[in-house]
């Protein structure tokens with residue numbers, strides 16, 4: 001199956017150092033909704049793996065988080081596409097969970113859900129933790145320059161990391177090659 005896994009904040013929607021705390025603050029990056037819809041219509045399953053420590057920090061609740069993801073699904077559906085499994089880590093950095101990136105727990109959950117291996121599956125993120133999570137399970141780390149991506153690009157990246165300007169460029173690459 002053609003599976004693509006995306007980080008959320010900074011890849012699909014604008015990120016903020018103040019966290020994305022409401023549906024109103026959840027704003028798609030230019031071209032991201034269209035990219036997901038085009039990938040979906042081209043036969044790709046687009047899943048999401050997102051750290052949401054704002055839950056543990058008390059900045060927003062699960063109802064609000066679910067509403068953000070309902071909005072994402074609604075916008076992609078309006079373009080004729082659909083979003084696959086969305087997995088999130090609600091924990092804080094000090095809770096020692098297995099799902100918070102750079103740990104690969106969420107990627108493993110997605111692979112198990114679709115009964116596939118993660119080898120060569122592209123995981124697209126804007127943070128070093130996203131790329132490290134990908135590397136930890138032998139999937140393909142892909143950095144986008146949106147969100148925190150340009151800052152991340154200046155760090156030491158996992159060997160083999162692919163770099164694209166944004167999600168639209170990734171969709172063009174995957175659909176047309």
Ligand SMILES: O=P(O)(O)OC[C@@H](O)[C@H]1O[C@@H](OP(=O)(O)O)[C@@H](O)[C@@H](O)[C@@H]1O
Nearest residue numbers: 007008009016017019020050051052053
């Ligand atoms: O990029 P994804 O994984 O979709 O989500 C990232 C968010 O959960 C937040 O993650 C926080 O990191 P800490 O969780 O505080 O280390 C900060 O980087 C925030 O700016 C950011 O909005």
Ligand SMILES: [Mg+2]
Nearest residue numbers: 007009010126
């Ligand atoms: Mg991110």
Ligand SMILES: [Zn+2]
Nearest residue numbers: 089091097099
């Ligand atoms: Zn977690």
